[in-house]
Amino acid sequence: MPRRLLVLSLLTLLLLAPASTAWARGNGWEPLNNQPFTVDACGTTVDATFPMDKEYQQVTTDAEGNQHIKVTGALKVTLTDSATGRSVTYNISGPGTSIAYANGDFLFDATGRNLLFLTPEQAAATGLPQLFVTSGPISVLFRADGSVEVQRLGNHLQDICAALTG
Secondary structure, three states, X not given: OOHHHHHHHHHHXXXXXXXXXXXXXXXXXXXXXXXXXXXXXXXEEEEXXXXXXXXXEEEEEOOOXXXXXXXXXXXXXXXXXXXXXXXXXXXXXXXXXXXXXXXXXXXXXXXXXEEEEOOHHHHHHHOOOOEEEEXXXXXXXXXXXXXXXXXXXXXXXXEHHHHHHO
């Protein structure tokens, strides 16, 4: 699998990762348990850690096999350029209601503050940075073939590549 698709897969896995029921909030809500990871983005290697991880998910599956994912809670991410040590921290608590389609497409649909990663090809196709935080409603369809369709973009977009490497 190309490294760029791995990034999308990692983000999807973060949203779909199974969690221990011992920490459940009730009514089917489970902790997301976001894990640190490293990704090549913005022309450098970026390490992501989560100094605050109190985010929960509720996943239901419809008759067509699509997974509907509701995410809420508190989440902060620290992104560090491993070459320079420069880091930035953002509140990316959402919330969101995404869909992992049975055909492999993934609809990221959220409000509030959210972090998104794009491959270089996706960034070039959309005119967006590879790594950015948005505020406000956002809806992005990541297709199984690696293409991306921005359906709605938040009220404010912050280029994390510029913050890390600028």
